[in-house]
Amino acid sequence: MATVGEGCAREASGVVDAPNATRAMRGARREVERWMRKNVFHRVATSRANARARAVETARDRDGDSPPRAFDDGDARRRRRSETNASTSAWDGGIKNSRGRFVAPELVDAHGRAHTYLRISLTERCNLRCGYCMPEEGVELTPNDELLTTDEVERVIKIFARAGVEKVRLTGGEPTVRRDLEEVVRRARETPGVRDVSVTTNGVALERRLEGLKASGLTRLNVSLDTLVPAKFEFMTRRRGHERVLRSVARAVELGFQSVKVNCVVTRHQNDDELIDFVNMTKDSPINVRFIEYMPFDGNKWSTEKMVSYAEMRSRIEDAFGPLARLDDPIEEVAKNFSVPGHVGTVSFVTSMTDAFCGGCNRLRVMADGNLKVCLFGAAETSLRDAMRSGADDDAILRLIGAAVSKKKASHAGMHEIAASDNRAMIKIGG
């Protein structure tokens, strides 16, 4: 049986021939009515036949580079369910996300956004002290025994992946301060349903870990670097390591990760004079430089004066390089991506402050202490750690996640409101 969306698309494209058109219209209308009655987005019936069809379909459209998964038929699906002791239908209901993958209703919010991307912060510690992230006075660190263990991180990934998460990004603090980073990557990559595991890092201690990370299955890397001037690096991060970051980026490109991105937070009078130099990094190297608007978080002394807007950055870059050509971005893409005439690499802008991209947001965040945050700029948090440690089973945890997701707002507040509201310091969220 086709979903409502599929039925309408067929008619719109004229595939339904004239003699059958009336019947098809009636069928489509019935489907629309049924869909409205249920008030869910593209919910697929949970009959056994459809469950089988889903499992087969999911297996078929799985990416070729993903590790082998177990659920390729109805029996495997039942096995998978019994493995999790799931007695209810939590894993059975479902909608299709924009890629046609199945997502449990618990990961779909009231605005129809299917959350298939999970960011996990592995630590609150860092070997740098970037002013926009780490408050000058430091942050109160959560005691070690209150942080998620490797096994708990794995369990969280499994619960989300079974519900439909496909992409996992590991962040921090600085994720390379965790000795088990390669192990976490490996376990994430081996989790059925996960097709992409990436890391966001400052790159200082990355170079010697790169081969191990690649061998563990890491697909993408984002390396943060805000200046190409060594002395400025020390001033902006309050630590040394500029040369090591550059070496990490070069080695990551050599090793051929699926993508290597350089994250650059642009701050007026600090590094906005380096926009052109950063774009020049993409001339002969297949990297993506992402210019990020400076965002307000607790303790980072944000002001509109310090923030350089997307419009200004783009216009200054276009003055030097000519018009940038917009690439075709998927709806859930947070960055605006562009090619630069004659360059191998690309540039992007993350415009959270001047042009929010909440409509396509598919992200959820679990922080190092196990709290789930449904919006980067929202204060609401739910402790998955406490639920896990009090013996909750996977179904109960998924319901907890569902309750948090259902309260996610359509969009975050404006920048001034965000600046005036309480949130964690960025270092304790993870970007």
Ligand code: SAM
């Ligand atoms: N330590 C790693 C790193 O620096 O890449 C990962 C954690 S860091 C919090 C994740 C990302 O958030 C980095 O790219 C960083 O530049 C970005 N970030 C931190 N504070 C920010 C802010 N106030 N505005 C915009 N981006 C910020």
Ligand code: SF4
């Ligand atoms: Fe550390 Fe990354 Fe925050 Fe800089 S942005 S202080 S490197 S966590």
